[in-house]
Amino acid sequence: MVKNLSNYIQNYIVFYPKRFGSALALIGVLFLTPDTLIMRLSTLDRWPLMGWRGILMGATLLLLWRYLLTNNVNKEWKSLGSIPGLIVIFSFGINSITFTLGIQETSVMIVLTALATMPIFAAILSSLFMGESQGVLGWVTIFFTMIGVSIVVADGSNSIGQPNGSTILGALYGAITAFGLALTFTLARKYKELGIVPAAALGSLMSGIVGFYFSSLENIFIAPIWTLLLMGVIILPVSFACLSLAPRYTSAAVVSLVMLLEMVIGPFWVWLGIGERPTKLMILGAFLVLIILIFHIVRTQFNSD
Secondary structure (H helix, E strand, O other): HHHHHHHHHHHHHHHHHHHHHHHHHHHHHHOOOOOOHHHHHHOOOOOHHHHHHHHHHHHHHHHHHHHHHHHHHHHHHHOOHHHHHHHHHHHHHHHHHHHHHHHHEEEEEEHHHHOOHHHHHHHHHHHHHHHHOOHHHHHHHHHHHHHHHHHHHHHHOOEEEOOOOOOHHHHHHHHHHHHHHHHHHHHHOOOOOOOOHHHHHHHHHHHHHHHHHHHHHHHHHOOOOHHHHHHHHHHHHHHHHHHHHHHHHHOHHHHHHHHHHHHHHHHHHHHHHHHEOOHHHHHHHHHHHHHHHHHHHHHHHOOOO
């Protein structure tokens, strides 16, 4: 039965590669959407939370990569010693750190709205690294996206049930995460032989070490074990594995559009689960960012992919 299922999937990939890629992206994002809610339910402080997420995700992702996601372990592993490989490792480690800090600092919607600007950073980095011109409309898109994010941040302090941190700092953490992910995927596009999955795994392990280094021993083991396992062993590695494989079968535009679901569904789970509720003005600003980014992705990528 397992063999028949494997053959069916392989045949489906051959005949419908774009559908398979789109399905992978959708599965990856749907797995990812409850992540911020589980972070809240863990009740952990930022540093032990960062430690568990990084260590568990990194170890699980390495196992997935080694036994399921690669046919050339040595070649991909050696690619990590290159300058692009080291940049991706460091960048993904910083991403993991700043995302955790952002979620613990302020409203989930603020961080996810700032994170959704990843396609904008990708456009800027593509201009720098790959010579892809953005044109006037590209810069106009960037301008109005920043306005939308500013609306969300400006009213962020009125959100109900959010942590009592800085909304500006939380948005900055989200933007840094967006920049780091954009840098990671841009380098992956430019250097096709780069082992992006093991690089992300090592970056995650790095963030986990940083998190545990700054943790106090009494705060490390207070979380419900199911929240740690759900985040580190299922949600994060499965979602990243799916999202990293999806562009092999479908266009970058489709993957980018599907990833915007995280910005919509993620805050909804947190609202439903613990009552953290954004204001109407925040929702309006997030909607503005969503519409602008959809326009940007369709305009710049669907024609070229």
